[in-house]
Amino acid sequence: MIAENLPQFVSSADLEVQERASSALQLLRYLQKQLNKGEFGLAAEMAALFVGELNPVAPKAQKKVQVPEG
Numbered sequence: 001m002i003a004e005n006l007p008q009f010v011s012s013a014d015l016e017v018q019e020r021a022s023s024a025l026q027l028l029r030y031l032q033k034q035l036n037k038g039e040f041g042l043a044a045e046m047a048a049l050f051v052g053e054l055n056p057v058a059p060k061a062q063k064k065v066q067v068p069e070g
Contacts, residue, residue, distance in 0.1 A: 003028045 009021035
């Protein structure tokens, strides 16, 4: 589902959005290709990156982030 929706962000007017979407899309395509070949090692290593909980952001740190216009 992610790979199907990322292309709309690749053509975004915002260059940073384009770059991140393009990188993510290429990574997903590579992982899919590896899975199709039966290579599960890399996919398992990538999944390990997302194991565990994220730490909460300190309230003082959140106040330092500027609210975008609009």
